[in-house]
Amino acid sequence: MVLKKKCISAMNYYKTKVNSENFREKKYMRDYMYYYRAENKKIFDCCKENNGLKERSCPLCGSKESVLYIRNLIGCQYRLCISCDFVFLSPILNDEALAKIYFESEKSIKRNYYENLMYNLKKEKKPQDSIYPIDFLKRYKKEGSLLDFGCSIGIFLNKAKYFYDVTGIDIDPYMSSLGRENLGLNIINCNILDKNLNFKNKYDIITMRQVIEHLQDPYKIILKLSTFLKDNGIIFIECPNYKSYSLRIIGKYHSMIEGNEHINMFSMNSIERLLVKLGFEIKILETYSWDIELYDLIGLCMSTIHPFYHRFSYRNPITMRLFELPNLLFLKWINYFQGENRDAGSYIRVLARLK
Numbered sequence: 333m334v335l336k337k338k339c340i341s342a343m344n345y346y347k348t349k350v351n352s353e354n355f356r357e358k359k360y361m362r363d364y365m366y367y368y369r370a371e372n373k374k375i376f377d378c379c380k381e382n383n384g385l386k387e388r389s390c391p392l393c394g395s396k397e398s399v400l401y402i403r404n405l406i407g408c409q410y411r412l413c414i415s416c417d418f419v420f421l422s423p424i425l426n427d428e429a430l431a432k433i434y435f436e437s438e439k440s441i442k443r444n445y446y447e448n449l450m451y452n453l454k455k456e457k458k459p460q461d462s463i464y465p466i467d468f469l470k471r472y473k474k475e476g477s478l479l480d481f482g483c484s485i486g487i488f489l490n491k492a493k494y495f496y497d498v499t500g501i502d503i504d505p506y507m508s509s510l511g512r513e514n515l516g517l518n519i520i521n522c523n524i525l526d527k528n529l530n531f532k533n534k535y536d537i538i539t540m541r542q543v544i545e546h547l548q549d550p551y552k553i554i555l556k557l558s559t560f561l562k563d564n565g566i567i568f569i570e571c572p573n574y575k576s577y578s579l580r581i582i583g584k585y586h587s588m589i590e591g592n593e594h595i596n597m598f599s600m601n602s603i604e605r606l607l608v609k610l611g612f613e614i615k616i617l618e619t620y621s622w623d624i625e626l627y628d629l630i631g632l633c634m635s636t637i638h639p640f641y642h643r644f645s646y647r648n649p650i651t652m653r654l655f656e657l658p659n660l661l662f663l664k665w666i667n668y669f670q671g672e673n674r675d676a677g678s679y680i681r682v683l684a685r686l687k
Contacts, residue, residue, distance in 0.1 A: 476536030482543030619677025
């Protein structure tokens with residue numbers, strides 16, 4: 333009976349994953365990543381030729397002692413701080429070049445990508461069951477106010493609004509307006525480090541999902557955000573883990589080091605040290621998601637023949653169907669043999685309470 337239930341569950345997963353809409357979404361993302369990689373390389377090469385790059389010391393401890401850790405596809409260097417186990421991009425683009433990446437959302441391909449996302453978001457209904465990370469947050473705060481920092485067009489806020497009183501902050505004016513106008517979300521377009529910025533309200537929860545890796549000074553940002561928290565308020569952070577197995581295997585092709593935007597790479601040790609220094613008490617700290625599939629390994633082996641895009645390497649619906657079930661077994665195998673390694677997951681999640 334148990335075996336029968338497991339087989340039915342596996343087949344349902346298989347049917348869901350291989351539908352044509354899912355493949356179209358992957359193809360759309362692969363096309364976008366092609367544009368993203370080419371555009372980022374053009375900007376990086378232009379800055380390199382025109383002295384538009386700036387060197388960084390370690391943003392966590394200030395040390396200038398570092399060694400090369402990995403170089404991505406477009407030539408950016410990720411350096412490992414010898415003093416504090418932190419990986420950071422150096423040199424990085426100057427402020428003018430970074431603005432081209434973050435604020436020129438009018439470009440047709442990027443605009444189409446986010447408008448496609450918004451089209452799907454507008455069709456979403458109130459979740460019937462517990463969903464991640466809402467169920468994760470409800471262990472500590474069942475209700476109250478929530479501030480999502482770096483909310484983009486409001487993907488997470490659109491789900492969280494059914495459970496909390498939500499507000500978003502994003503520095504990109506186009507993204508902010510897209511979420512406000514289409515989803516009716518309260519998204520504030522501002523720079524969090526603006527000296528004149530003063531929130532009247534304080535929040536029970538602050539979330540930073542896949543944002544901290546973009547920040548030039550994560551210490552200052554979280555310090556400022558902590559002033560917006562109520563007493564015993566919680567902060568929830570998700571970010572890439574540079575010690576993950578998937579980065580070790582996929583290397584320079586990994587999506588977490590694609591382009592010029594991910595300028596910080598944390599480990600569990602470094603993010604714990606940062607939050608403790610800022611006066612937080614760690615409640616949960618762990619890694620999650622393997623972020624690697626069987627077809628990724630095949631695509632990686634064929635990268636000399638075809639351009640390889642991590643996560644979006646399927647080339648047609650037939651190969652997607654052929655590999656989905658073996659891929660499910662592959663992931664089960666990895667989880668069985670490597671599940672005890674605390675650093676294995678591709679992403680870190682940490683929940684901490686302000687003391």
